[in-house]
Amino acid sequence: MHQYSFFTFDYSKPEPAQSIDALTRSLADYLPPLQVNQIKRAYYYAEQAHEGQNRRSGEPYVTHPLAVAGILSNMRMDAQSLMAAMLHDVIEDTAINKPDLSDQFGEVVAELVDGVSKLTRIEFQSKAEQQAENFQKMALAMAKDIRVILVKLADRLHNMRTLGVLPPPKRRRIARETLEIYAPIAQRLGMHTLRVEFEDLGFQAMHPMRAARIRKAIKNRFGDRKKTIEAIRQNIENCLDEEGHTAQVVGREKHLYSIYNKMRNKRKSLREILDLYAFRIVVDSVDTCYRVLGCVHSLYKPVPGQFKDYIAIPKANGYQSLHTVLFGMEGVPIEIQIRTHEMEEMANNGIAAHWLYKSSEQEPRGNSSHARARQWVQGLLEMQQRAGDSLEFIENVKIDLFPDEVYVFTPRGDIMELPAGATAVDFAYAVHSDIGNSCVACRINRRLAPLSEPLQSGQTVEVITTPGAQPNPAWLNFVVTAKARSGIRHFLKHQRKTEAVELGKRMLERALASMETSLDEFEPHHLDQLVEVLHTKSIESLLEQIGMGNRVAYLTARQLLNLRDERHQDDENALPAAQSRQAMVIHGTEGFLVNFARCCYPIPGDHIVGIVSSEKGVVVHCESCHNSIELRNEPERVVPLTWADDIDRDFSVELKVELSKQRGIIAVLATRVNGADASIEKISVEDENPKISTIHLVIGVRSRVHLASIMRRIRNIPAVIKVEREKH
Incomplete structure (x- = not known):
């Protein structure tokens, strides 16, 4: 032993x-x-x-x-x-x-x-x-x-x-x-x-001096420790012999570093350190462990509250033993550990105890480390089953000891802990929210890599940021940490709010312009009075409500004007026609709060009108769209719009194409559309009869002129019977 x-x-x-x-x-x-x-x-x-x-x-x-x-x-x-x-x-x-x-x-x-x-x-x-x-x-x-x-x-x-x-x-x-x-x-x-x-x-x-001083102090206080240990060991052995137990009693002294740590961390003097003497009793079965515990408690008085049963509830690293502290000779406290031979081997050598194969297993099936690891895990399982308790050790010490965590380096050499499956975006938000919000690319081990690539332990991760960059909503599909997910959502929500405030301000300005005034002409106390009358938190909150479509810009402008000029109170509910208002310019880059209707697919060049919608802000329709016509009897919801001159983006539009059925005709159609520098966003086919197919295409175009060019190219296909812009 x-x-x-x-x-x-x-x-x-x-x-x-x-x-x-x-x-x-x-x-x-x-x-x-x-x-x-x-x-x-x-x-x-x-x-x-x-x-x-x-x-x-x-x-x-x-x-x-x-x-x-x-x-x-x-x-x-x-x-x-x-x-x-x-x-x-x-x-x-x-x-x-x-x-x-x-x-x-x-x-x-x-x-x-x-x-x-x-x-x-x-x-x-x-x-x-x-x-x-x-x-x-x-x-x-x-x-x-x-x-x-x-x-x-x-x-x-x-x-x-x-x-x-x-x-x-x-x-x-x-x-x-x-x-x-x-x-x-x-x-x-x-x-x-x-x-x-x-x-x-x-x-x-x-600390060579501290080690020497503690050793000397122990020797001075307890004299010849070996004689004391031998006397206590003999008493325990005699007690066990009388009860008929076969056991090995091993005396040990607490090692210096353990004593030093207890003195330093618990601020105790040497006299107060409880377990300066310790004995290990090794027996042949779990049942005998508990019987031996009874013997030593009858030999010396146990210290109340110092008994621990690590056999029934093993430590996370697999350690098992019974621990008790006794009042020994001359009042010297003694720690007793009682365990089986298997527990002793496990306590001293840990997982190394499971790498020795029996003579019949010298060449295990499969020479891979995984085959050996399986045998090791099996050995641990058997040990735990003998104890009849939890498999906590298996959960804590696996072949990959931390399967749910990865550890990566920052460029400065600091180590970041992340959950398994974490990406560079998770890493960026773990460093700081501002880094996450402005990251645009990453290097993993000095090579450029996708932001969505899962990180592996030991990699060095460097995040590339750009001032003014914004989180991409698509990141929510692959980030795994709560901090990254909440950071992205918070930014997008804040961005939506900012856009709503900006749009609301533009809509209110347009409404005021139709009344031949502007926001700058009002005193701050007029705005504060409006906020109070409308029961909102602030002018910013009011503008957000207008931009989100929860409050009508024209009515709000009218109320603001009435607050300034009491003479117009009688006209508070008078609503001139929408056409009398100044049109708001649409650039196509307004963001979340300006949406383009899917019923009529407006594109630059079309006559358009805006309909204020709760939560969607302003929805842009063609003037001829039946949905916008139906809403003309609610003029407070109608916003006159016009296209900007310098629009540079694609807008969706739907085409209906009737053609004769031919092999590969859809491929020909797609080639013609792509050749006109347009993209196909959606395609569906309906068969009216065995000879004719009707194809519905949603394509991206820049303007009505661009659309006309595409429609010409489609008409030139011999199989095409008819092509027209679809309007529901």
């Missing part, structure tokens, strides 16, 4: 090197000879690749990958992981590339090595403390095969063990990175042994 004590490291000299022969002897305990030979071949390949390269300590560089493989062998990792450990710096530091490794050692090993290299390359582009947690998540999300992370953790552990040769500033920087990033990753993956060593090595390197 594992037994923990304080880590005391000598940074003055590097860790003694392990030989390849010693490693292969230890591997032979759990791997077949064929796989051991493959690992040995990977070592000699790495030795040749790194020839001439030395570490800071002066040793040949290959001693580092050898040590990393040694760390993984202590976790009893599989052969592919160990081969990747031997080769993990080959792509980064030598001329050998990924295809070379794939040819020599297989695609899986090459993918593992490439994954480790990618993590090394993105490492710490941003060293801001607040980015540490996001980097942890990004590292996990980028590693499709979780063994990439395990190799990287072992690589970092060996670097931490050999920090002594580095200058103090670099030593502190690496220690900080380890404490902020790698120790939490080990914790997330349930690898307690690795996390403890990371934390104590990092603490010793970051």
